[in-house]
Amino acid sequence: MTKVNVLRLISFIKNEPTLNHTKIILGGPEVRNHAPNFIEYGADYIVLGEGEETMLELVQCLHQKNGNEATIAGIAFLKDKAIFYSEERKNIRDINTLPFPARQKVNLQLYFDAWKSKHGESAVSVSTMRGCPYTCKWCSRAVYGQSYRRRSPQLVAQELKWIESNYDVDTVWFVDDVFTISHKWLEEFRDALISENVKIKYECITRADRMNEQVLEVLRDSGCYRVWIGAESGSQKIIDAMDRRVDVNQVREMIRKSKDYGIQSGTFIMVGYPGETESDIIETLHHLKTSDPDLYTITIAYPIKGTPLYTQTEAEFVVKPEWHLGSDRQIDFKRTYRRQYYDYAIRWIANQMSIHRSIKANRSFTDRIKPTIKSIAARTAMTFYKL
Numbered sequence: 001m002t003k004v005n006v007l008r009l010i011s012f013i014k015n016e017p018t019l020n021h022t023k024i025i026l027g028g029p030e031v032r033n034h035a036p037n038f039i040e041y042g043a044d045y046i047v048l049g050e051g052e053e054t055m056l057e058l059v060q061c062l063h064q065k066n067g068n069e070a071t072i073a074g075i076a077f078l079k080d081k082a083i084f085y086s087e088e089r090k091n092i093r094d095i096n097t098l099p100f101p102a103r104q105k106v107n108l109q110l111y112f113d114a115w116k117s118k119h120g121e122s123a124v125s126v127s128t129m130r131g132c133p134y135t136c137k138w139c140s141r142a143v144y145g146q147s148y149r150r151r152s153p154q155l156v157a158q159e160l161k162w163i164e165s166n167y168d169v170d171t172v173w174f175v176d177d178v179f180t181i182s183h184k185w186l187e188e189f190r191d192a193l194i195s196e197n198v199k200i201k202y203e204c205i206t207r208a209d210r211m212n213e214q215v216l217e218v219l220r221d222s223g224c225y226r227v228w229i230g231a232e233s234g235s236q237k238i239i240d241a242m243d244r245r246v247d248v249n250q251v252r253e254m255i256r257k258s259k260d261y262g263i264q265s266g267t268f269i270m271v272g273y274p275g276e277t278e279s280d281i282i283e284t285l286h287h288l289k290t291s292d293p294d295l296y297t298i299t300i301a302y303p304i305k306g307t308p309l310y311t312q313t314e315a316e317f318v319v320k321p322e323w324h325l326g327s328d329r330q331i332d333f334k335r336t337y338r339r340q341y342y343d344y345a346i347r348w349i350a351n352q353m354s355i356h357r358s359i360k361a362n363r364s365f366t367d368r369i370k371p372t373i374k375s376i377a378a379r380t381a382m383t384f385y386k387l
Helices: 003-015 029-033 035-041 052-063 108-119 153-166 183-196 213-221 236-241 248-260 278-291 308-316 339-360 366-386
Strands: 025-027 045-047 075-079 082-085 123-126 171-174 201-207 224-232 264-271 295-300 317-319
Touching: 003 035, 025 052, 029 035, 029 045, 035 045, 035 075, 035 082, 045 052, 108 123, 123 153, 153 183, 183 213, 213 224, 213 248, 224 236, 224 248, 248 264, 248 278, 264 278, 264 339, 278 339, 295 339, 308 317, 339 366
Parallel strands: 025 045, 123 171, 171 201, 201 224, 224 264, 264 295
Antiparallel strands: 045 075, 075 082
């Protein structure tokens, strides 16, 4: 659910007489970064960080006649006409103590079926870990922080078994930032899936430096059909500027090696990062052509509040929409070239990749006419907006 829709819901609840007793409680990375805005807009309480323990304590407190919510760690709310932040909530050390998500409370099959009718395949999201030990400058750690905590592989396998038994769903999407961070955990996970006779396939995200051929073998044997490998750029200069701490050559190797194990590969690309020049974008196109992932996503870099990238670029914002009307994605800052340059750079890369894949698949020349024309047009526009 987007922020704009959340604000509409808040407005509806606040203006509906039959709901005037309703308390509005929000959580997640967006609300932590913009707590005062959400409270001003009508939210009663903001849950900061992990919410399981905080939410339980808050609900219990609200049910009491003389409850004092100020004693609850990890919340923000309006008190005496000022925003009050309670003591910071410590992260849950052992996340194995948490129950499975109560998926049965909602008829998720309706959502799975709707998604499948539109996209041909349904998926359910599962989390195995919290926190990320890496320091990529554009990435938000507003909820789970930088500490790495993981559920036992046996527990995750049991959750997948439950999902298989209760839903008609095609795949699992592991939402973890670095699924293969622990090779020992991964091997135990494979063994647990075999023990539980889990057959559902899955896709995950990871880093090239936490992969090798042994890892790819374990991924294949545990049902991984697609792995997303982050790099965000084909230029080592930009990767280093992001504090990504990965070698672009290693990324290319792991993308190519994935195919050898029958695993589809995907990668993420962003253009317009501070300091990026046209030569870096050309390197990125070269990177995509040489690694040739099955899938890739490409966006213009944008700063998320609370990240080092936001702090780095805040003084150079040239576009920042009103908070209640837009999102961080719409923020623009002073880059090497104008914003429009990067819009066309994305089109140029996409059409160049279409041409590349057409040639590789030995398709007819007529198949390449349209992307060739679009590529030339995009490249011309890049030249114009570079001036």
